[in-house]
Amino acid sequence: MVMGDIATATDLLVIGAGPGGYVAAIRGAQLGLDTTLVEKDAYGGTCLNRGCIPSKAFIHGADVAHEAANAEELGIHADPAVDMRQMQQWKSGVVDQLTSGVEKLCKANGVALLEGTAAFEDEHTARIAHGGEGQGMETVEFDQAIIATGSRPLRIPGFDFDDEPVLSSAELLQMESVPDSLVVVGAGYIGMELSTMLAKLGTDVTVVEMLDDVLPTYEDDIKRIVRSRAEDLGVEFHFGEGATAWGEAGDGVVVSTETEDGEVSEYAGDAVLVAVGRQPVTDTLELESIGLEPNENGFVETDDRARTDVENVFAIGDVAGEPMLAHAASAEGIVAAEVAAGEPDALDQQAIPAAVFTDPEIATVGLTETEAEAEGFEPVVGEMPLRASGRALSMNESEGFVRVVADEASGIVLGGQLVGPNASELVAEVALAVEMSATLEDVAGTVHTHPTLAEAVMEAAENAQGQAIHTLNR
Ligand SMILES: Cc1cc2nc3c(=O)[nH]c(=O)nc-3n(C[C@H](O)[C@H](O)[C@H](O)COP(=O)(O)OP(=O)(O)OC[C@H]3O[C@@H](n4cnc5c(N)ncnc54)[C@H](O)[C@@H]3O)c2cc1C
Numbered sequence: 001m002v003m004g005d006i007a008t009a010t011d012l013l014v015i016g017a018g019p020g021g022y023v024a025a026i027r028g029a030q031l032g033l034d035t036t037l038v039e040k041d042a043y044g045g046t047c048l049n050r051g052c053i054p055s056k057a058f059i060h061g062a063d064v065a066h067e068a069a070n071a072e073e074l075g076i077h078a079d080p081a082v083d084m085r086q087m088q089q090w091k092s093g094v095v096d097q098l099t100s101g102v103e104k105l106c107k108a109n110g111v112a113l114l115e116g117t118a119a120f121e122d123e124h125t126a127r128i129a130h131g132g133e134g135q136g137m138e139t140v141e142f143d144q145a146i147i148a149t150g151s152r153p154l155r156i157p158g159f160d161f162d163d164e165p166v167l168s169s170a171e172l173l174q175m176e177s178v179p180d181s182l183v184v185v186g187a188g189y190i191g192m193e194l195s196t197m198l199a200k201l202g203t204d205v206t207v208v209e210m211l212d213d214v215l216p217t218y219e220d221d222i223k224r225i226v227r228s229r230a231e232d233l234g235v236e237f238h239f240g241e242g243a244t245a246w247g248e249a250g251d252g253v254v255v256s257t258e259t260e261d262g263e264v265s266e267y268a269g270d271a272v273l274v275a276v277g278r279q280p281v282t283d284t285l286e287l288e289s290i291g292l293e294p295n296e297n298g299f300v301e302t303d304d305r306a307r308t309d310v311e312n313v314f315a316i317g318d319v320a321g322e323p324m325l326a327h328a329a330s331a332e333g334i335v336a337a338e339v340a341a342g343e344p345d346a347l348d349q350q351a352i353p354a355a356v357f358t359d360p361e362i363a364t365v366g367l368t369e370t371e372a373e374a375e376g377f378e379p380v381v382g383e384m385p386l387r388a389s390g391r392a393l394s395m396n397e398s399e400g401f402v403r404v405v406a407d408e409a410s411g412i413v414l415g416g417q418l419v420g421p422n423a424s425e426l427v428a429e430v431a432l433a434v435e436m437s438a439t440l441e442d443v444a445g446t447v448h449t450h451p452t453l454a455e456a457v458m459e460a461a462e463n464a465q466g467q468a469i470h471t472l473n474r
Helices: 021-030 045-050 052-069 084-108 189-200 220-232 326-340 369-374 390-394 423-436 440-444 455-464
Strands: 006-015 035-039 112-115 117-122 125-129 137-147 151-153 181-185 204-209 236-239 242-249 252-258 264-269 271-274 278-280 313-315 354-356 361-366 379-385 401-407 413-420
Touching (some): 021 035, 021 084, 021 137, 021 326, 045 052, 052 084, 117 137, 181 189, 181 252, 181 264, 189 220, 189 354, 204 264, 220 236, 242 271, 313 326, 354 423, 361 423, 369 379, 390 455, 401 440, 413 440
Parallel strands (some): 035 112, 204 236
Antiparallel strands (some): 117 125, 379 401, 401 413
16 A cells, blocks of 8 residues: 555445446445445446437437428428537436436445546455546455446547547537538447438438448348438448548548458548447456456456456456447346345346337347247247338338247247337337247237337237238238
């Protein structure tokens, strides 16, 4: 210990207050562990400050403007003006309400909060450097620790986020005005969500993507719907091209790309958004002090109880790898805290849903038909196209479907793929079915409210049984 240090002791030290860390800390305290949560930046982490919540707030704002401007068919004639400063203020209000809620919840549950950057000294000691000059250091002795330090945007050679026109998603979500044009590098879920949102606000969006389609992890029929809707909104895609460099041009930028065959192209925009993925944050932790080495991609490896190779140290959320999603981080946080408190718990990756908030939304959980076959099941599949849904049509939406995959012999639901309005909400029912090992009969036999989109989940289950009423059976 250095003279002047403060020293404290805690049962459980949680490093990082994103949706992984703050949830783990609250559960640890609920289970009677003396818990300390340390955060170097803002409560709520990426999710509340720079990710899920700000992006969904802007997506909602863009949807309101776009719907109002495109409702002639419904007899509504409007030409909304978008005041981006006002939208920013509203978004900041939402974020502030949630982040202060996190702080209050932690305190109310008895979690001790420390502000600063944590680094390990040894397997039972961490040093916290408080922000700003002369703010001092603090030593915390702990029995167990949970690493929940999250991730940051991945850089690509030639594109430095310190350069003003090169934006990460975090910087884009701070915009004070809608750009006239934008080049987006990457057609993964963040690139697609932000491109769709900006196109609705009137930006000319050009997307360059090294692969040959959008959203690499999703099935072709899902990708096709989302890509063609984005194209209808004016998004221009260039596949099979990697961004290699950018240069200033007038008030904006020109982004150079190259194909595998060496063909070079250039695209102009006000700025360039680089959305090619995220990398784990471990560089401030001094993991070598506890003999913990990240894998070749920088992630901290864990078992199904969120334990790392160091007996008393857990890792959760983005820093522990895929799925890099807020609800996965929280679920892992609960497991880590419960295991730390001596409870029997383990992660079930099967029932973790994923959603993409494009137009329309995509949501999936569990196994696809192909994955089910690869795992040795004989799957049966049921589908309900939304053009046969009264609720979808009454919302002036008809594109998309709900697909349910089940084991033919037992009828147990193995997964679902949904594309359409509110798919991110609807997937919860399929996730519950997967989690409970519910059967097609359970889902089909549950009376659903009419008219709702949720009826499509019931109809897809009926379709898999050859008993659908509102669509022809397979
Ligand atoms: C634009 C965008 C949109 C997204 N949309 C969604 C979505 O709709 N749904 C979804 O599920 N996910 C979404 N995500 C992903 C989601 O934000 C992350 O999966 C989630 O935040 C991960 O949580 P975490 O707790 O692991 O890490 P984070 O939220 O990144 O939190 C980690 C925290 O640790 C702190 N920290 C780091 N190092 C230290 C240290 N040494 N000492 C102290 N504190 C430290 C950081 O300051 C940070 O606050 C989105 C991400 C982005 C960028």
